[in-house]
Amino acid sequence: MRSMWRTTRQLLTLAWHTDRRRLLVATGLLSAGYLATPLVALVLGSFVDDVLGGRATPAITGGVLLAALIMAELMCAHFAHLSYFELGELMDDALRQRLFTCVGTGTPLENQEQPEFADLLHLVQRGIGRTRSSVEAILEFGGLLLTLALSVPLLFTLDPLLGLLPLLAVVLVEANRLARNTIDTAQRAAARDDRLADHFLWLVSRPESAMELRLLGLTDEVVARHGTAWDRASRRLVRGERRAALLRCAGQLLFVTGYLGALVLVVRRVGGGTATVGDLLVALVLGIAIANRMGVVSGLLTVLREVGTTLDRLRALEDPRPAPRRPAAPAPTAAAEAIELRKVSFHYPGSSTPALRDIDLTIPVGSVVALIGENGAGKSTLSKLLCGLYQPTEGQVAYRGTEITADWLAQVSCLFQDFARFELTLAESVGLGRLPADGVPGADEPALLRALRRADGLDIPRSLPDGLASVVGRSYDEGTELSGGQWQKVALARAFLREDVSLLVLDEPAASLDPRAEHALLTTFRDATAHAGITVLVTHRLSTVSLADLIVVLSEGTVAELGSHDELIGAGGLYADLYRTQHRAYR
Incomplete structure (x- = not known):
């Protein structure tokens, strides 16, 4: 969790220096959209109770307000997406410039010639494109916290146990963290074979080497070796993805079980006359909204962790291990030509x-x-x-x-x-x-x-x-x-x-x-x-x-x-x- 906050701080700093106007616009629009979610649930519950109670004027007013809130929620989300997508593109370019500087002039040549450096560079090149989604992840996570801050009191008034529902989100976050670690380990294990497969593909597609391969009858052999290397890399990645999927499913299953149990409590209260149908709708809408957005944010937090791993790898490329201290050498002849x-x-x-x-x-x-x-x-x-x-x-x-x-x-x-x-x-x-x-x-x-x-x-x-x-x-x-x-x-x-x-x-x-x-x-x-x-x-x-x-x-x-x-x-x-x-x- 500490590494995630460090990544968030680094990305927000990068976003602020890259284009603060787009960052502020995206934050404002997304916050407005997330504020609308609990208001939609609250107005919907009141609207249904007014309709069932035969209160025409309040029902019409509630219907108009409900439509306006839904429209505002959709429009804010749409224009926020445009802003943080453009910002993500600019941040992606800024990180690529850092990578170019690092590889071009910032890293000792003898380090660049080592296979470990090539593996790390390969992973950074594959991961740096995820920066576009990292801005969305940060803003969506902030919006989720804002939604929870308004939704938890509403749920608590319906039933104290409903107010504890968001705590199950911790299970989702932890399950996704473990899943991300599993995938990261698989990617590191597969990097060498993945790079080898790319090399064989490069040999076949490059005219200079393709000519020699055809002359020597080696094309089929190189293609076969590409397939072997790719299969080894794919098997490692698929095993990692399967384990990660099981971890995510376990977290989601626990969340859904808790949510259904909470709804049963509200249904019993409606049957006992201590809650209205509108209250049930409020619980349904808020619960579904929290579950949906938690699922989205869980996936985006996975992206955020991937970007954090990429940033760590980029720093490792930028800051190689210092060379051992050189023993003193005899001074050269003064002013020798x-x-x-x-x-x-x-x-x-x-x-x-x-x-x-x-x-x-x-x-x-x-x-x-x-x-x-x-x-x-x-x-x-x-x-x-x-x-x-x-x-x-x-x-x-x-x-x-x-x-x-x-x-x-x-x-x-x-x-x-x-x-x-x-x-x-x-x-x-x-x-x-x-x-x-x-x-x-x-x-x-x-x-x-x-x-x-x-x-x-x-x-x-x-x-x-x-x-x-x-x-x-x-x-x-x-x-x-x-x-x-x-x-x-x-x-x-x-x-x-x-x-x-x-x-x-x-x-x-x-x-x-x-x-x-x-x-x-x-x-x-x-x-x-x-x-x-x-x-x-x-x-x-x-x-x-x-x-x-x-x-x-x-x-x-x-x-x-x-x-x-x-x-x-x-x-x-x-x-x-x-x-x-x-x-x-x-x-």
Whole structure:
């Protein structure tokens, strides 16, 4: 119950800050409608007694008043619904903005890459849409309390036991609380399989993966696995819903039993002449109204608890567990013209094995640096530490003598191996690399063309029907699909658009390029240092790294070798073995 009140307070605060006018209008209209309910019962009872007693004038007056009250009750409910529906839409949007901010910038990247985070995010995305109904739940619950405040005295005058009828509502509330807990447990248990089923559906419906699935004859297998995962998730959810339904039925059965027993008391009083038929109607109308609205509110309170659970999960996403306190690291050289890593180690959340350990490295400004190593050696992890996307578990990363902070991201440009394909206009897809002050990407055409030239991609706008204004990708009818190499050139141009950065990181920049394009790109890297200060290449292609000033060979999370191409070849170590092996394979 305490958590429900906390959720109510949070939602009312959000509603007040979102649109207080709509909140006040909805509250006023709904309150007026709920005030009309006991008045309708009271006037109806008096009207029936006047009709049965042959009192024409009071009966006509009562009939007109009864019609007016019923009309007011219906109209208030209708217009209140419009107000709180619009308010719910605005609150839903406000919470989605919080989620976007959390996922986009507020959560450490290493946390986002964990399956636990993905499960939590999946549940929040599914639950956040219930916010629309939560406003109705709060207002309806408040209206119910108002109705009870007026109805209980009326029922008590008919029979003291009738006045105790609303206490049975506590049973309904408790039954719904237990039912909600049961469903929440089932949802958590089913989240992983539910997400897995979505992934299989995504594989079948995505053109790139669907092509490979058909070629390998795997479509039926993926569909079967989707069905298996969906069945596992569904079974857990259905079991939870069945248990919840039994709990709700038990609470409702107890309420109905108490209500029928109370009506029997009133019927006996009518038969004994101590109560009128109008009194019986008052008891019937109020009892039915309380039962109906209690049923509605019970369902809405279930929604309120679901939204409360979603808000708790959203807060868990926004406030991840703090990273362990880092041991002090040796101070970097004062005002060094370099990026310095001192005793840097990094653990992924939940892992006891370090991805990087005890890295000592100095990267001079103006240099081209290559990170190489076998899969899992730590290349991508180190590149993300250099970018400031990860924070070291131990040690320190500094630029020109100052430890890098969140502001460092503004001085970095990068291309990752799994780069994004923004299916916008070509100008926008490249222009997202540097948003201008007006927030409109792609407006600076000369800068876009310079970036495309450096990425050896000037042929792309020439091949499109509307040049830079052409939509790329086939998600839209007017779009033009690009080849894998063209998409990579667009991503490279996006990275090159920032011309005054201190660090340029390129992860497998030639992976989708042909040999001619790769050669053109290699000559660009040298020029890039004049703009970027430091260029870091992460690659498996050792032909790319021979032009680097410094080659960092990683093995099992440590720096195994360090030096220029000629120095490492002469040393005859790991790099020399890798280079000769790859060189023989390409001869």
